[in-house]
Amino acid sequence: MTISFFRFTGLGRIWALAMMGLARPFMAATPEIGFWKLCGSGTGEGFTPVPNTAVYAILATWPDATSARLNTERAQVFRWYRRQAVEAWTVFLCPVSVRGAWSGVAPFQAEENKTAAGAKRLGGAVAALTRATVRPRKALRFWRRVPDISDVIGDDPNVAFKIGIGEVPLLHQVTFSIWPDTQSMARFARHDGPHARAIQAVRSDDWFREELYARFQVVGDRGTWEGKRPLERLEHAL
Numbered sequence: 001m002t003i004s005f006f007r008f009t010g011l012g013r014i015w016a017l018a019m020m021g022l023a024r025p026f027m028a029a030t031p032e033i034g035f036w037k038l039c040g041s042g043t044g045e046g047f048t049p050v051p052n053t054a055v056y057a058i059l060a061t062w063p064d065a066t067s068a069r070l071n072t073e074r075a076q077v078f079r080w081y082r083r084q085a086v087e088a089w090t091v092f093l094c095p096v097s098v099r100g101a102w103s104g105v106a107p108f109q110a111e112e113n114k115t116a117a118g119a120k121r122l123g124g125a126v127a128a129l130t131r132a133t134v135r136p137r138k139a140l141r142f143w144r145r146v147p148d149i150s151d152v153i154g155d156d157p158n159v160a161f162k163i164g165i166g167e168v169p170l171l172h173q174v175t176f177s178i179w180p181d182t183q184s185m186a187r188f189a190r191h192d193g194p195h196a197r198a199i200q201a202v203r204s205d206d207w208f209r210e211e212l213y214a215r216f217q218v219v220g221d222r223g224t225w226e227g228k229r230p231l232e233r234l235e236h237a238l
Helices: 011-022 024-028 065-074 076-084 136-155 182-190 194-205 232-236
Strands: 002-007 036-042 051-060 087-100 126-134 161-166 172-179 208-223
Touching: 002 065, 002 076, 011 024, 011 036, 011 051, 011 076, 024 036, 024 076, 051 076, 051 161, 065 076, 065 087, 065 208, 087 126, 126 182, 172 182
Parallel strands: none
Antiparallel strands: 002 051, 002 087, 036 051, 036 161, 087 208, 126 172, 126 208, 161 172
């Protein structure tokens, strides 16, 4: 799997917003692509319901690592996005644990105890992705919780990268974060704070119509984000 982030300025923001609709046939025609989604983001680090017209993302699955690297570099729609963006960063991932569905399908195939074909694992670095369709009547309560969760993740010294993205504002939310290892990610998830209390509320109050939770090995990246490579400090820690 790959997730590519793009930052736009000026008229590029208008172009990117339009491409949320116009890029769909070109995404579908991309060679070897499997499941894919075009996503916008929220303001700040993305964990708000207010759209950020500067940052967009493309999530895609591929049959193998070679195809992922080749097509995110050469496929027409990815080249268009990079040409218009002022910054682009792609993360290459191998799914190792998946639970739930996205738009009614299982988009990722877990590969336990191995990396994607041809990929070199980046130490113990892992990424967590959650995706939920929020029930409309629960949306206000959900978004009241999100800023507190974002603050706690931001205060965690282990998190190397975090962002909130989504397909539809307010009702579809995707969180993506990168951690140095599964232990640090698990400690955050188990900590009795805003995140744990929100998870409890999800279960007891039935906030979500559809949920997906996935964990990935981080196997590489290309480009920069905010002028640097977020994975660099994880490589230095090896």
